[in-house]
Amino acid sequence: QVQLQESGPGLVKPSETLSLTCIVSGGSISNYYWSWIRQTPGKGLEWIGYIYYTGSTVYNPSLSSRVTISIDMSKNHLSLTLRSVTAADTAVYYCARLHSYGYEEFDPWGQGTLVTVSS
Amino acid sequence: EIVLTQSPGTMSLSPGERATLSCRASQSVSYNKLAWYQHKVGQAPRLLIYGASNRASGIPDRFSGSGSGTDFTLTITRLEPEDFAVYYCQQYGGSPLYTFGQGTKLEI
Numbered sequence: 001q002v003q004l005q006e007s008g009p010g011l012v013k014p015s016e017t018l019s020l021t022c023i024v025s026g027g028s029i030s031n032y033y034w035s036w037i038r039q040t041p042g043k044g045l046e047w048i049g050y051i052y053y054t055g056s057t058v059y060n061p062s063l064s065s066r067v068t069i070s071i072d073m074s075k076n077h078l079s080l081t082l083r084s085v086t087a088a089d090t091a092v093y094y095c096a097r098l099h100s101y102g103y104e105e106f107d108p109w110g111q112g113t114l115v116t117v118s119s
Numbered sequence: 120e121i122v123l124t125q126s127p128g129t130m131s132l133s134p135g136e137r138a139t140l141s142c143r144a145s146q147s148v149s150y151n152k153l154a155w156y157q158h159k160v161g162q163a164p165r166l167l168i169y170g171a172s173n174r175a176s177g178i179p180d181r182f183s184g185s186g187s188g189t190d191f192t193l194t195i196t197r198l199e200p201e202d203f204a205v206y207y208c209q210q211y212g213g214s215p216l217y218t219f220g221q222g223t224k225l226e227i
Contacts, residue, residue, distance in 0.1 A: 004163075035217075045207060045219035060215040094164070104211030105154040107166035107175060 002027035004095050004110035011116050012089075018082040018115055022095030029053050029076050033098035035106060036069060036080045038091040046091075050098050051078060085117045121146050121213040123220035125206075130225050138195040140223045142208035147188045149212035155184055155193045158222075159204045167206075168193065195225075203227050 008020035022034070035050040049059035051069045059067050068081040082089060092114050096106035122145040132138055142153070151171040158164040166175045168184035171191055181196045195202055208220040 044221050045209075047215055047217035047219075058216065062215065096164075100166075101169045101173070101175070103154070103170040103173070104152040104217070105166055105169040105175075106156075106164075106209070106217075107169075109163040109165075111161070111163045 002097065002108055004097070004108060006093060006095050006110045006113040008093075008113055008115065010114060011118060012085055013119050014086055014117055015084055018080070018085050018089065018117075020080045020093055020095075020113060020115070021077055022079070022110060023075075023077045024097075025076070029071060029073055029078070032100075034069075034071065034078045035096050035098045036078075037094045037096060037106065037109075039094070039112070040088070040091040042088075048080065048082075048093075087117050089115070090117045091115060120215065121148070121210055121218055123208050123210055123218055125208060125220035125223045127223060128221070130223060131227070132198055132225065133227065134198050134200055136198050138193075138198055138202075138225055140193040140195075140206055140225075142186075142191040142193070142220050144189040144191070144210060146213065148191075148210045151187050152211035153184075153186070153191050154209045155182075156207045156209065157202075157204045158207060164207070198225075200227075 005023045012018045036048040051057045066083045071078045092112040094112045096109040100107040124143045126141045153171045155168040156164045172184045205222045
């Protein structure tokens, strides 16, 4: 059974870069799409972007100028980088597998990691 | 952007009752690619329904999804204590590709 676990610093200063990792266990990253999603009090759940195991990516246009999603097949993990953060980027960040059933759904999800942007 | 509006925002029911949650899209959802999730505090969101009406693996048959186009429903028959949580719908299509509803809190 595939499990996902997000990790990263819980506190980031404004204007700096947020970097998170999602470790995939119990299965391979190969042949799947993987996504990052965040949840903020103000905007609810927001899709950030996805990456195919080959490295191709698609991002939410509202974040595309600041975000990079990458994949490391050797470590079976994916990463999220968000540049020039502000307080509006304070959120719980989730990673999830996409298309498990082929209907553009997210399953499974990690438990999420809270990131606070504050000086 | 396809906006998903869930109603009601909060629903107060008792174990054994039936819950009917609504999700309305601002535009037709591509190929009924609409999913429902259950979320409890501190836990990973859990996929319940995909493709509007298909139960995910391991999901009890008291959960069912229906609808098409712009109107979708999640029904939970015979509520169990563990069903009290927040429920989200999610769709595919438009820009951005994926959007979520604001959630319905199901409380005792």
